[in-house]
Amino acid sequence: MQISGNTVFIPGATSGIGLALAIALRDRGNTVIVGGRRTDLLERIAAEHPGIGTVRIDTADAESIRVAAKQVLTDHPGLNVLVTMAGIMRVEDWHRPESFLASAESVMTTNVLGPIRLIAAFIEHLQAQPDATIMTVSSGLAFAPLKVTPSYNASKAAIHMLSESIRLQLADTGVKVVELEPPSVRTSLLPGQQDNETAMPLDEFVAEVMSLLEARPDATEIQVERVKFLRYGEARGDYDQVVATINDSDPHGK
Structure with missing residues (x-):
């Protein structure tokens, strides 16, 4: 992926890694559009960060993705980078279904179906571009599990293998597939994570x-x-030691 001169759409970028990455990409000479569910946050971003476009999108809703994709492509026909940033993380107790089933379904809908639907909405357009990129977002927890977030771990492992697979399929096109693999970063992904000193500072990341x-x-x-x-x-x-370390020393992962 080239660092500048792109038109980039980042759904799920009204805070945290997504917004920080959007600002950094804008500052490097890219046209950036962020998406999110809350119109108040989108309005604030538009006011506070001139040059960043906004569009309302709920990546857990297939129809919302369809409508937003149509708007983005109408307004930005040169779009050549899609970053499937949106994701949620939930603490779950798998001893009883009432403690995890609704959470697991929500996590999988947002973290797995969301990116799949986003890619489906943009893939034909991206293939028509001379140089295009899909950036997926997995996690370090795709490779070593945090015991309190089973569905999140599984969803990010799925994104890793999805990325590996579609990269092979799209090798005959001009679409690159890049997987971003964050560690624990100081964001509000989980309650209190933004103050977790063992997590990586957002600006450094x-x-x-x-x-x-x-x-x-x-x-x-x-x-x-x-x-x-x-x-x-x-x-x-040292996989066993890694798993023991992240589960014994840090409630949010290393």
Whole structure:
């Protein structure tokens, strides 16, 4: 993915990693459109961050994705980058179905069906562009589980394998598939995570991501140093120790 000169749509970017990445990409000379459910947040972003476009979208709703995609492509026919940022994380207790079933269904709808539906809405357009990118967003927890968030872990593992698979299928097109793999970052993904000192500061994370994108435009996985502890535990042969560490020392993952 080239670091500038793109038209980028980031649904799920009204806060956290998504918004910080949107600002960083705008500052590097990209046209950026962010999407989210809450119109008040979208209005605030438009006012506080000139140059960033906004569109209302609920990535858990197939019809909302269809309507938003039509609007984005009408307003920005040069769109060539889709970042499937939207995601939710829930603490679950799998001892009793009433404690996890509704949560698990919601997580899977947002984190797995959402990206699938987004890609479906934009893939034909992206294939018609001379140079296009789909950036998926998995997690370090796709590779080592945090015991209190089973559905989230599974959803991000699914995104990893989806990314690997569609990259193979789209190899005969001009569409690149890049997987962003965050560690725990200081955002509001879980209550209190923004104050978790073991999580990576948001500004540091985004700065490192931008540096990696610039240094390695052909990379298929964007991995800051902090996430490699999780990503490569099995390859290093210390997977059991990685799992024990993130579950014993940090309620939100390493």
